[in-house]
Amino acid sequence: MLHQSHNGVLFNYPISISYNLFYKGSMKKVESSSEQQHVIQAFTELAPQYERKMDSELRLFWGWSYTELIGALLQALPDLNGLRVLDLATGKLVIPKAILSRYPLVKQMVGLDITYRMLQLGKSRLESALPVRLLCASALDLPLENGSFDLVTCALATHHMHGKRLLSDIRRVLAPHGSLVMVDVGVSRAWLNPILRSMISILAFFYFWVKEGISRAWAEASALPNIRTADDWVAALRSASFDEIDLVKLKSRRAWIPDPILIQAKSKGEPE
Numbered sequence: 001m002l003h004q005s006h007n008g009v010l011f012n013y014p015i016s017i018s019y020n021l022f023y024k025g026s027m028k029k030v031e032s033s034s035e036q037q038h039v040i041q042a043f044t045e046l047a048p049q050y051e052r053k054m055d056s057e058l059r060l061f062w063g064w065s066y067t068e069l070i071g072a073l074l075q076a077l078p079d080l081n082g083l084r085v086l087d088l089a090t091g092k093l094v095i096p097k098a099i100l101s102r103y104p105l106v107k108q109m110v111g112l113d114i115t116y117r118m119l120q121l122g123k124s125r126l127e128s129a130l131p132v133r134l135l136c137a138s139a140l141d142l143p144l145e146n147g148s149f150d151l152v153t154c155a156l157a158t159h160h161m162h163g164k165r166l167l168s169d170i171r172r173v174l175a176p177h178g179s180l181v182m183v184d185v186g187v188s189r190a191w192l193n194p195i196l197r198s199m200i201s202i203l204a205f206f207y208f209w210v211k212e213g214i215s216r217a218w219a220e221a222s223a224l225p226n227i228r229t230a231d232d233w234v235a236a237l238r239s240a241s242f243d244e245i246d247l248v249k250l251k252s253r254r255a256w257i258p259d260p261i262l263i264q265a266k267s268k269g270e271p272e
């Protein structure tokens, strides 16, 4: 049960208690891992310049503009008119807005993010008539009914979450044969080497510390263990009961950086 509504955003925890997550009305503390607190702090600070910063980072690391990358995800979507859509880690609502402008007859559009400030700024630019329900909650503890969506999307955020938990919650809220479409960084096997991984973590930490500050540095450096190879994604999707799995490397235009991957899959049969 969601217990607070503020400025049109439903909360899974009271926002007045900054950066702590509390569980569904009972005020029992859950999921306030330091990683999530760093993520919330980092994206709260980044929110006002989010699109500009993301665009320059994606151009630097992948040679893709932010719009091109989100466009790759949007192109992979089926006709969504009449369907129920959930955009996880929706940020400033770029994806819900694009979906609603392409498919005005979407049956339900929900945008969920753990960072209130991202939702708040996204909402302030939304035409009030656009029917998006906003939820401030963790994608690892979705306050949503089983089997209640036909499509789940997620862009540039899986690396902030534990992949298996994320997939199992997505699977739970997807209707039978519902679709999942995600885009994020993927790595090659070489990146799994613990020594290389530690070195990249340290480099990422200092890069983001200098450029963006300490919260973003913690958020990005602690995300590295969550980044998977394409094969790991396929295995994790299979064990979470997805099939019709399709992974496309979007090719980084920088040889030294791992490619972004576009992941599509369908949930099998009945939700568990």
Ligand SMILES: C[S@@+](CC[C@H](N)C(=O)[O-])C[C@H]1O[C@@H](n2cnc3c(N)ncnc32)[C@H](O)[C@@H]1O
Residues within 6 Å of the ligand: 036, 039, 040, 043, 070, 088, 089, 090, 091, 092, 094, 095, 112, 113, 114, 115, 118, 137, 138, 139, 140, 154, 155, 156, 157, 160, 161
């Ligand atoms: C790089 S932004 C991507 C935003 C949006 N998907 C887009 O493409 O513009 C990453 C987002 O993931 C959100 N996030 C990270 N961990 C999360 C979690 N456990 N649950 C929900 N949102 C999360 C952050 O708050 C942030 O808004």
